[in-house]
Amino acid sequence: MTHQFITCETSEGVTTLTLNRPEVLNSFNTPMSAEVLAALAGADMDPRVRAVLLTGAGRGFCAGQDLAEVTAAPGGPAPDFAAHVRTVFNPMVRAIRQLEKPVVCAVNGVAAGAGASLALACDFVLASSSASFIQAFSKIGLVPDTGATYFLPRLVGLARATSMMLLAEKVTAAQALEYGMIYRVAEPEALTDEARRFAASLATQATVGLGLTKRLLNASLSNDLDAQLELEARLQAEAASTADHAEGIAAFQQKRAPRFEGR
Ligand code: T3D
Numbered sequence: 001m002t003h004q005f006i007t008c009e010t011s012e013g014v015t016t017l018t019l020n021r022p023e024v025l026n027s028f029n030t031p032m033s034a035e036v037l038a039a040l041a042g043a044d045m046d047p048r049v050r051a052v053l054l055t056g057a058g059r060g061f062c063a064g065q066d067l068a069e070v071t072a073a074p075g076g077p078a079p080d081f082a083a084h085v086r087t088v089f090n091p092m093v094r095a096i097r098q099l100e101k102p103v104v105c106a107v108n109g110v111a112a113g114a115g116a117s118l119a120l121a122c123d124f125v126l127a128s129s130s131a132s133f134i135q136a137f138s139k140i141g142l143v144p145d146t147g148a149t150y151f152l153p154r155l156v157g158l159a160r161a162t163s164m165m166l167l168a169e170k171v172t173a174a175q176a177l178e179y180g181m182i183y184r185v186a187e188p189e190a191l192t193d194e195a196r197r198f199a200a201s202l203a204t205q206a207t208v209g210l211g212l213t214k215r216l217l218n219a220s221l222s223n224d225l226d227a228q229l230e231l232e233a234r235l236q237a238e239a240a241s242t243a244d245h246a247e248g249i250a251a252f253q254q255k256r257a258p259r260f261e262g263r
Contacts, residue, residue, distance in 0.1 A: 001042070005032035007057070008039045013050040013203030013262075014196070015043040022058025025110060027066040033088045040095040050203035050262045052099065053195055054122060055106040056115075064113020064136060064146075065089075081142075089114050089146040096121045097218055100211025102202045106195035107173070107182070112136040117146035120155065123214065125182035126198065127173040128191045133181065135165045154221065155181050206244035207262035 001008075007018045017039050019026035026032075043049045056062050065088075070079045096103050096118075105122035112134040119125050119133070127133075135152070137144045144152075144165050153161040156179045164171060176182045186194045202210070212235045219231055239245055244260045251258035 001038060003035045005029065006035045006039065010049060012200040013048060014053055014199040015039065015049045016053040016055070016196070018055050018057050019062050020057045022060070024066055025060030025063035026056040026058070026115070027063040028088065028114060029066045029069050030088055033092055037091055037095055040092070040099060043101065044099050047262065049101065050207045051101055051199045052103045053106060053199040054103065055192070055195065056108050058109070060109040061107045061111040061131065062115025062118065063110065064115045085145050092118060093121045093147040100214055101207060102210055104195055104199045104202065106191055107131045108191055110134065114146040117144065117148035117151070120151040120181065121147050124198070126184045126186055126191065126195045127176060127182050128188040129173050129185050130188045131173045133171040133176055134168060136168050138166055139168045204260060206242065206248060206260045208242045208244060209239045212239050
């Protein structure tokens with residue numbers, strides 16, 4: 001598939017999606033979100049893909065919605081924001097959470113609005129030390145979306161989430177790490193290589209087990225203890241039936257590194 005607003009390439013078991021509208025800090029227009037969704041669906045279906053890396057081209061990661069796209073023409077009808085959020089942003093969040101392969105986000109610069117929200121939906125966020133996160137919505141009279149009100153309070157607690165969302169202050173990468181919002185900070189010039197190496201190493205792990213773990217973590221956000229214990233039992237049986245489990249046990253017994261094949 002050819003892309004106009006992202007680049008997408010696969011190597012070493014990793015599909016790298018790069019948001020590619022650097023002149024507007026990779027803010028989302030509708031076709032860019034459709035391209036991201038199609039690429040995520042492709043990564044889901046291709047058994048050779050065992051991890052996904054999401055990043056941005058140029059100096060920003062993503063400035064959220066392209067505000068030029070949703071500005072009403074003078075005298076024209078107001079855009080349907082609910083429909084827009086449902087069709088443009090929500091499907092990407094669902095696709096990232098439902099993809100049973102690790103999704104790494106390399107935040108190379110500013111992540112604002114839905115761009116900041118999207119990063120938080122990923123499994124691992126590595127950020128450049130020069131990157132920042134801004135819940136920019138309140139500055140333009142909107143409410144946080146793209147899953148921010150779901151993930152952020154769970155990651156950092158209600159007090160910090162409230163201040164980030166109501167004040168729309170810039171959170172540096174170092175603060176984001178301290179608050180537990182992200183996994184790791186890298187020097188700007190090292191971020192790309194570090195994120196690629198990290199994603200490639202995830203792609204050598206027991207992919208089915210990682211995917212089932214992700215399903216458990218998703219469920220843990222709303223299940224009660226009994227439901228979660230039962231789901232763990234059920235998914236443990238599924239993980240135990242994989243070739244990678246057998247390989248992990250054999251490697252342990254033979255005192256060697258496992259060679260997982262993702263099945
Ligand atoms: O249905 C719906 O649409 C609702 C959904 C909403 C989801 C959302 O994401 S709402 C929030 C939208 N995003 C924002 O409000 C952020 C807007 N951008 C900024 O506040 C700043 O650009 C940043 C803080 C992110 C970065 O500031 P800075 O000084 O580093 O860069 P800049 O000069 O402001 O931006 C560089 C260029 O990108 C500039 O264009 P120019 O002047 O060089 O031609 C700027 O206009 C453009 N740009 C930045 N963000 C957006 C954008 N263009 C369109 N849409 C943007 N979101």
